[in-house]
Amino acid sequence: MFSITTELPIYYSVLCILLGVIYAYFLYRKNRFFSKKLTTVLFVFRALVVSVLFFLLLNPLSSVTETIEERPIIILSQDASVSTSLDSSDYQNLINLKNKLSSDFDVITYNYSDQINEGFTTDKTGSSTNISQLLDEIDLKYSGRNLTGVVLSWDGLYNQGSNPLSHKIxxxxxxxxxxxxxxxxxxxxxxxxIQHNEISFLGNTAPVKVNIQTEKCKGEYITIKLFSEEKLIESKKLKITSNSEFFKTDFTIKNSSLGLHKYKVVVSSVSNEKSIENNSRSFYVEVLDSKYNILILYDAIHPDISAIKSVLDKNKNYEIEKEKISNFNSNYDKYNLVIYFAFSDNKLEKLEKIKSSDVSLLLLVGPNSVSKLNYLYPSGKVDGKNKSQEVTASYNADFSKFNVSTNLQNYLTDLPPLLAPFGTYNQSLTSEIVLYQKIGLYNTEKPLIIVDNNSEKKYSVVYSEGLWKWKINDRNNNNLHQNFDELFSKIAQFLLIKEDKSRFRINYDKKIIQGKEMNFFAEYYNENYELNNDKEVSLHIKNKDGVIYDYVFSKNTNSSYFLIVSSLSEGSYSFIAKYNNSEQIVKGEFTILPKQIESKISTANHQILYQLSTESNAYMFDKFNTDQIVETLKNNPLNKTLLHTSEKVKSVINIKWILILILLFILIEMVVRRYNGTY
Structure with a gap:
């Protein structure tokens, strides 16, 4: 449907027509063509052209309405983990189901285990199952779409990710x-x-809790052993007194040396046990030399202080002090991070030492403390007069300083508004925006949260107050405050990590799961501290047996280097990276962690499938009956075709065919007038 309108009253349009007629009248009232019909036609042409030109001066808008049909969507998903490898019939059954559904639905297909792939597979070799990753994929791509339902073939087992029953969809x-x-x-x-601390500190002791499940082993004895590398630390012997029994066993480890340490728990097998792959498991503990010291300063009591402090209190690596800024007289140098809640507009004298210190700063400002922001962080100042506005958050998809989970990105889309300073925001060239301000439905370019790593020190600024509302809004069943904690713990980690100032740098993950690619990134800075990748960078990786693997970095277009290493087995590795054949050298270590491998002989958990279907108002089928599944999906009340209507509005002056018609009318009139001897 096409229509043309203007924002002005209709009599302006009538006036345009009148002006066109008057203009044509004065032009043709004295012309004497042989044919009156010809005069009338040329009069109409000129009147139309002039009327349209006057009408275009009113800046009219054209509106085109389009209606698009969206068919219902069905997602078919196949469990491709090794625990279902003995049941291969679902592959052909799912193919048949897809073919029967395709005439009435848009069918999307996945197979999943430790990763998600499109389509179905007969290669059921996935070493683990992460069902929550599949639900994240569905939520990200099909939330808000015409999704009728998800058909999920599964054995109910998972050993990565969270419980699917607690997922928001x-x-x-x-x-x-x-x-x-x-x-x-x-x-x-x-x-x-196995419950343990991933990070501990030199000289500390750390608890290790081992949970053991036994089935049909009544009267048997088992021995539980804890090893550090190959050395036995402690051993315990237990008697199984019932057919199905659950044990909790505690061990203690002492951290006497720095670095990443491997531990292994081994439980002895019993007679006629079918699977012993799940009788042992390894874990790693990284031992650090000291804790991070964090200082929290504030002007006045505010609930945001407790909200942020509660996140930091959960990390045992942090020593936290809290002090009112008017009472603080110590030196800032002993701290790794200063968090300043500047929610009032009082004097700036106490801020001189914070500004001159090279300690990282997390600054939380409200509408009444813009002057403190402008003093402490002038490159990100706000030009305003202590006025405020309510804003919500919009995630910056191009943010790259640290990873943000899909759950957190989804959480940020529906949060209570915060109170932010009203004004013009400045941004440092070295800063990155984590969250933008969103006013109503309008996404602005104003920052809500930024991080900055300039030559002086690291900054992060939260341009708002009222974060406590975000925390109490983060209630996802068992994962209470998980998203809020992730956001501010990652900001704190970014600020606490000291930047490498050396000219040759290697970035990599110190711990990675076996089977995943190991990514190395290298940078070389010349004497002017400019990135340069003219020369070659080599990498020599050595495993614990002394075997050396040699690699050469590839060059990026941004003058850095990258290298992807795959197929490394479980264990500890050291490496030497060399720039230009030993002109610059960097040494390091990393560990390949073992996968949590599913056994081919595992007891399926169909109860979780029944619960998932029941709680989502769906159905668990007893067997793969294709006709029954098709009939059930067709009778689903969500099986509807949706009509989406969209309206496109643009200025008429930009429509090419109108310009062409005007030029055509002018050309025809000019040719006819000249042909008949009139100019």
């Missing part, structure tokens, strides 16, 4: 489940979980 999208695997209980002893 678990109750909002129908999950039709198809059970795989065998629910028969076999004789088995397995380590279900």
């Amino acid at each position: 678990a109750k909002s999208i129908p999950f039709y489940t198809i059970p795989l695997g065998d629910t028969s209980v076999l004789k088995d002893v397995r380590i279900s979980e």
Whole structure:
């Protein structure tokens, strides 16, 4: 549907027509063509052209309305982990189901295990199952779409990610489940979980809790051993007194040396045990030399202080002090991070030492403390007069300083408004925006949270107050405040990590799961501290047996280097990186962590499938009956075709065919007038 309108009253349009007619009248009232019809035609042409030209001066708008049909969507997902490898019939069944559904639905297909792939597969070799990753993918791509339901073939086992029942879409999208695997209980002893601190400190002792599940082992004895590398630390012997028993066993480890240490828990097998792959599990503890000292300063009591402090209190690596700034007289040099809640507009004398210190600064400002922001961080100042406005958050998809999970990105889309300073925002060239301000439905370019790593020190600024509302709004079943904690713990980590100032730098992950690619990034700075990758960079990796693997870095277009290393087995490695054949050298270490490998012989958990289907108002099928599944999906009340209407508005003056018609009318009139001897 096409229409043309103007923002002015209709009599302006009538006036344009009148002016065109008057102009044509004065032009043709004395012309004497042989044919009166010809005069009338040329009169109409000239009147139309002039009227349209006057009408275009009113800046009219054209509106085109389009209606698009969106068919209902069905997602078919296949469990491709090794625990379902004995049940391969679902591949052909899913192919048949897709073919029968395609005439009425848009069918999307996935297979999943430790990673997600499109389509179905017969290669069920996935070493683990991360069902929550699949739900994240569905939420990200199909939330708000015409999704009728998800058909999920699964054995109910997962050993990575979170419980799917706690996922935010678990109750909002129908999950039709198809059970795989065998629910028969076999004789088995397995380590279900090891609870430990991933980071500890030199000289400290750390607890290790081992959870063990046994099935059909009544009367048997088991021995639980804790090893450090190959050395036995402690051993315990237990008797199993029931057919299904759960044990919790505690160990203590002492951290006597720095670095990443490998530990292994081994539980002895029992007679006729079918699977012993789950009788051992390794874990790693990184031992650091000292804790980070964090100082929290404030002008006045505010609930945001407790909200941020509660995040930091959960990290045992942090020693936290809290002090009112008017009472603080110590030196800032002993701290690794200063967090300043500047929510009042009082004197600036106390801020001189903060500004001159090279300690990283997290600055939280409100509408009444713009002057403090402008003094402490002038490159990110706000030009305003202590006025405020309510804003919400919009995530910056181009942010690159640290990773932000999909759950956190989704959480940020629906939060209570904060109170931000009103004014013109300045931004440092070295800063990156984490969150933009969003006013109503309008996404602005104003920063809400930024991080900055300039030549002097690291900064982060939160241009608002009222964060406590975000925290109490973060209530996702068992993961209370998980997203709020992630956001501000990562900001704190960014500020606490000291920047490498050397000219040759290597960036890499110190711990990575076996099977994943190891990414190395290298940078070389010349004497003017300009990135340069003219020369070659080599990498020599050595495993614990002394075997050396040689690599050469590839060059990026931004004058840096990169290298991807794959297929490294579990264990500890050291490396030497050399720039220009030993002109500059960097040494380091990393560890390849073991996967949590699923056993081929595992007891399926169909109860979780039933619960997932029931809580999402769907259905768990007893077996893979294609016709029954198709009939159930067709009868789903969500099986509807949606009509989406969109309206495109643009200025008529930009429509090419109108310009062409005007020129055509002028050309025809000019040719006819000349042909008949009139100019």
